Amino acid sequence: MEDRFVGIREFVLTVEKGSLTAAAAQLGITGSAVGKSISKLEARLGVQLLHRTTRRIDLTGEGEAYLLSCRRVFEELEQTESFLATGHQHPIGRVRVDLPTTFGRRHIVPTLLDLAERYEKLDLDVTLRDQPVDMVAQGIDLAVRIGELGDHPDLIARRLGEQHLMTCASPGYLSRRGVPLSYADLFQHDCLTGWRRGARPAWLLKDEQGKFERHEVSARHELTDGDALLEACIRGAGLAQLPVWLAGEAIQSGALVPVLPEISGASMPIHVIWQKTWHMQPKVKVTVDALTQLAAARSDIFNAKCDAL
Structure with a gap:
């Protein structure tokens, strides 16, 4: 079964860092690998998330909406892990x-x-x-x-x-x-x-x-x-x-x-x-x-x- 989480972390990091290269450095992989993961994600979703040029990366309208959802999921996960580790919700x-x-x-x-x-x-x-x-x-x-x-x-x-x-x-x-x-x-x-x-x-x-x-x-x-x-x-x-x-x-x-x-x-x-x-x-x-x-x-x-x- 296709992994529904492939490319999500790469997508969010690329937006936050501003480039494929910066996201790759954070993840310890190549920029090409980051780009391929995001392309697989876009293919699975059937929409374009990013406008890529040689100088910059911009979110599409669909990318902005998807980014909000991804960030919410990551925040929920981080809070749940914090609660499991400490017994308190911060x-x-x-x-x-x-x-x-x-x-x-x-x-x-x-x-x-x-x-x-x-x-x-x-x-x-x-x-x-x-x-x-x-x-x-x-x-x-x-x-x-x-x-x-x-x-x-x-x-x-x-x-x-x-x-x-x-x-x-x-x-x-x-x-x-x-x-x-x-x-x-x-x-x-x-x-x-x-x-x-x-x-x-x-x-x-x-x-x-x-x-x-x-x-x-x-x-x-x-x-x-x-x-x-x-x-x-x-x-x-x-x-x-x-x-x-x-x-x-x-x-x-x-x-x-x-x-x-x-x-x-x-x-x-x-x-x-x-x-x-x-x-x-x-x-x-x-x-x-x-x-x-x-x-x-x-x-x-x-x-x-x-x-x-």
């Missing part, structure tokens, strides 16, 4: 985490770095973006999401807290342009918003029935980064709707002033989500546990409300 391998840009950079990445220092065999692969992503297709182990979650049967979610929004402006801007007193007044002001592909600029505001809905606003500046949005608001460029975890210090210092509190103050949940598998890998478990502990210890971030400032 987090081993690369944990792939997807985070909201500003929130992740400010409040999640430091915890992940602390975790990696604690576990020397735990490696990080962190992406920062504010667009939804298919975690299963892209091989992401866990993610932090702000907002309501859809129905995803392949994912598990744990609530960490909630994000509260507030509309605010600098004292200088308000003295120059006046204080808005109603939703209609917003159309007489310069509004600062985040940018979303294919969506009109909008804020979450309370309607006449007391429900928070998306209301279009006239945006003068659209900025994709939360810190840039905060800076623009502090410098008097306009009104902005900002999360309390981002604007709280500026409000406490007087650099920003809350406005329209009667129709602002929407909240949305913060979750950590991960892929549903028959066995929760130690690397995923310790990361989820660390984020849960962070949320419990930092209510000023994960449950900060406008009236608590």
